[in-house]
Amino acid sequence: MSFEAFEPGYKIAVVGAGAVGCYYGGKLARNGGNVHFLMRSDLAAVRKQGLHIRSQDGGFHLERVNAHASTEEIGPCDLVIVALKTTSNPALDALIPPLLKENTAVLTLQNGLGNEEFLAGRFGTQRIMGGLCFVCLNRTAPGVIEHYGYGTLSIGEFGRASQERTRRIVEDFAATGITTRLVENLATERWRKLVWNVPFNGLSIAGGGITTDLILADEGLHKLTRNLMAEVMAAAGNEGHVIPHEFIEEQVRRTLKMGAYKPSSLIDYLDGREVEVESIWGEPYRRGLASGTEMGRMEALYYLLKKLTPPGMVRHR
Amino acid sequence: MSFEAFEPGYKIAVVGAGAVGCYYGGKLARNGGNVHFLMRSDLAAVRKQGLHIRSQDGGFHLERVNAHASTEEIGPCDLVIVALKTTSNPALDALIPPLLKENTAVLTLQNGLGNEEFLAGRFGTQRIMGGLCFVCLNRTAPGVIEHYGYGTLSIGEFGRASQERTRRIVEDFAATGITTRLVENLATERWRKLVWNVPFNGLSIAGGGITTDLILADEGLHKLTRNLMAEVMAAAGNEGHVIPHEFIEEQVRRTLKMGAYKPSSLIDYLDGREVEVESIWGEPYRRGLASGTEMGRMEALYYLLKKLTPPGMVRHR
Secondary structure: OOOOOOOOOOEEEEEOOOHHHHHHHHHHHHOOOEEEEEOOOOHHHHHHHOEEEEEOOOOEEEOOOEEEOOHHHHOOOOEEEEOOOHHHHHHHHHHOHHHOOOOOEEEEOOOOOOHHHHHHHHHOHHHEEEEEEEEEEEEEEOOEEEEEEEEEEEEEEOOOOOOHHHHHHHHHHHHOOOOEEEOOOHHHHHHHHHHHHHHHHHHHHHOOOOOHHHHHHOHHHHHHHHHHHHHHHHHHHHOOOOOOOHHHHHHHHHHHHHOOOOOHHHHHHHOOOOOOHHHHHHHHHHHHHHOOOOOHHHHHHHHHHHHHOOOOOOOOO | OOOOOOOOOOEEEEEOOOHHHHHHHHHHHHOOOEEEEEOOOOHHHHHHHOEEEEEOOOOEEEOOOEEEOOHHHHOOOOEEEEOOOHHHHHHHHHHOHHHOOOOOEEEEOOOOOOHHHHHHHHHOHHHEEEEEEEEEEEEEEOOEEEEEEEEEEEEEEOOOOOOHHHHHHHHHHHHOOOOEEEOOOHHHHHHHHHHHHHHHHHHHHHOOOOOHHHHHHOHHHHHHHHHHHHHHHHHHHHOOOOOOOHHHHHHHHHHHHHOOOOOHHHHHHHOOOOOOHHHHHHHHHHHHHHOOOOOHHHHHHHHHHHHHOOOOOOOOO
16 A cells, blocks of 8 residues: 555545535635535535635635535545534445545544544555544534634544655644644644543533633632543553653643634534534543543542533433 | 530521522421521521422421521520531531530531531531432522421531430421431441432533433443442442442442433533532532542543533523
């Protein structure tokens, strides 16, 4: 299997054209990328009116979008970007194979832990890359993505050092104007991101639907946030991903500057969409238990969130 | 200070005439007890129409009730029953002194930990007794108490063996038809009750307003319930109150039989009343921390409940 850098005009599929898929895929397409979107409910709207990215940092409109109803219709690609909600991962078993040829790379931009492992187990370890999105997005209508802020990407190989293809993909994202970082230890980066997501995404829901500023302004939840971060860091450390203790202080400081921020899981929850409970809380909790880490706070938060956000729930606002 | 058994016709004050105070005080009064109720919002209604206790086990109506607007009006008593919500404990500083003479006993029927200590610090250790109520009650209108089930009492001295007065009070409650148990280690009993209250009262609120059967039917919350019980038992053990591990299984079995039960804190929460967060979760959490007990699940639950049920909250149903 060869993984040289892609030829010019290499073909890209975006599987899971929600907010993340449309935003990052749309950026590549706008910059001349040969991007093909798998769409379901938004297909007709996007074929008719294209893709609208609204943003204070400069939104844009893609009039003509390669929107497809199936991955068979898209056919084999050089790069598959997986941006499906992790709650829909089982669907990937059927969606991915039509997109693969010998050297197709599969880049998951999904949240939490376990997604690279899931894809590697099915489609081969060497294909797999992962990306972490630090962004606040919402799909507000069919084909309409609202970008509220941030947007940086961190991209790396799954379980190995960066390759020529990694640098190429990082360059291509960077060329669209997105701050993109190549990371040499993807697993450590995933854990570092969870240090933030576990408390803030979780407490924003379990705390009654509150923004990050209210979590930090509450003395008890502020303390719980720091202690949850320490649990996640201990679990990471027990898997060999050492995160220095000062990271907690940095995260708190950074979050205070963000103001009344709605974590992505809170947006999902308030909009009645499924919350990615297993990849953000379930998998780190199980990994922590497996390595003998004390995970009491994480356990409480995980099981409460699982109950509060049942699969397939639709809440009425 | 002498604490002989009370003379016949001994005078009793009930401070905090909510559901618990009216139910237990009403039982004593109906049986000929010389009971005086401190009332606030219900005073006019009770003076006019008396006290209604509704129950499937046989309700009753007290036509004439000694209802008072102040403890000065009641004056010195032989026994003071404290049934105020623990969230109003600071009010006791002013309410109790007019009721005291040299050998007045003070029996708190309040929930959780720390109430005997609170009263002992202010009014003298030797006066203090405690009672645990296993009952499901709700005040549904001024002067109207709904009794949904259970009702047993466990009564003991604070920090010492039972006295003649303890036996007398136990007998007098038993004579009203209430199953009443004299306990020789009140503190252990308080911890044992918390083994149930901490998970069930807490998760019924934090889990989204659910009854105990739904907590146990949910695989994650069921596991969390047992692990929270183990944390409470570890904290109790570190204070010398050994509760055998089988207690967890017993509590789960007992609760399964209760069906769709609403813990008292859930009723408070749903009715928009303050929840007794400090005495049920805060104090045991702090005691556990002080004795070096690992209390991660308790910490998460405590701080979430504190945020979800702010003091003075009034929710609209």
